[in-house]
């Protein structure tokens with residue numbers, strides 16, 4: 001076995017998970033600790049930014065210490081430290097970024113400012129590291145609570161945007177649908193669970209954007225259709241709720257498959273080969289959507305890759321991995337780099353090592 005002396009610490013605090021992870025230089029995950037703030041936010045039916053920031057502040061130090069302990073290393077053993085510096089809820093992002101910078105400053109370590117979306121975008125390479133990471137370029141469907149995009153990932157920091165949502169993100173649509181159906185928070189897993197007992201053809205919900213000659217998404221109309229359908233019901237019961245959840249999920253599956261089919265055609269034009277389709281982000285944890293997308297790639301004779309669930313939802317292993325990829329390319333950042341609430345992935349191109 002190859003001996004390695006390089007270790008990287010990753011920190012993630014951009015939304016409602018406080019997370020720290022340690023990878024070795026070959027991308028093996030030595031520790032990956034995630035503390036979910038779900039219980040803090042549940043009474044409000046969504047993430048409250050101020051509560052999130054305070055909770056990150058309360059727990060991050062302990063989680064970093066735990067990750068370092070589990071990895072069996074000290075700060076002096078690190079080669080670099082990576083933290084999410086955006087996009088996300090700015091208070092939380094600042095807690096993680098400032099902590100990471102302080103450790104970097106104290107121990108004279110290089111600091112790597114990681115774009116949270118790039119963390120998700122590169123997570124399939126971390127997931128496949130044991131067999132040699134999946135190679136660029138690949139087609140990426142990034143589906144999370146705040147984002148819904150199709151991109152060609154050409155390299156670290158190099159992304160070509162094919163399409164994005166013109167209104168709600170798909171995770172947001174799951175969360176709002178769950179709230180309307182009284183399924184609680186967070187919505188995605190609740191809708192998926194309820195849908196298991198439902199009939200996906202019970203309601204005829206619209207498939208927004210299907211057939212359009214681009215790769216964009218829209219979910220606002222679907223969400224409204226769910227609301228009207230619920231309002232029309234004389235009485236909602238467990239079965240009608242399950243049917244609505246399943247019918248909503250089928251509509252989302254059809255939309256994602258259609259949009260990905262378009263993007264595959266565009267990728268073939270751009271790169272002359274069919275892509276591996278990779279799905280990342282919290283919504284990629286949904287089994288029905290994974291099944292629909294792998295059905296699409298099977299029918300097109302292409303490969304499909306979805307990271308395991310714990311690397312799909314927010315975590316620090318993907319941030320450490322993105323940091324490691326950048327570190328290997330010599331892409332480190334100054335300590336005065338700012339935390340950013342908005343930071344589109346395509347903006348990384350300006351600084352890409354091309």
Ligand code: KG4
Nearest residue numbers: 144145146171188189282283285286313314
């Ligand atoms: O990537 P993520 O953990 O955080 C963001 O960066 O947004 O994604 C969270 C989103 C939430 O909207 C959540 O409802 C959704 O991912 N999600 C799911 C599932 N698990 C999480 N959506 C559908 N099915 C799931 N099983």
Ligand code: ZN
Nearest residue numbers: 144281282314
């Ligand atoms: Zn995320």
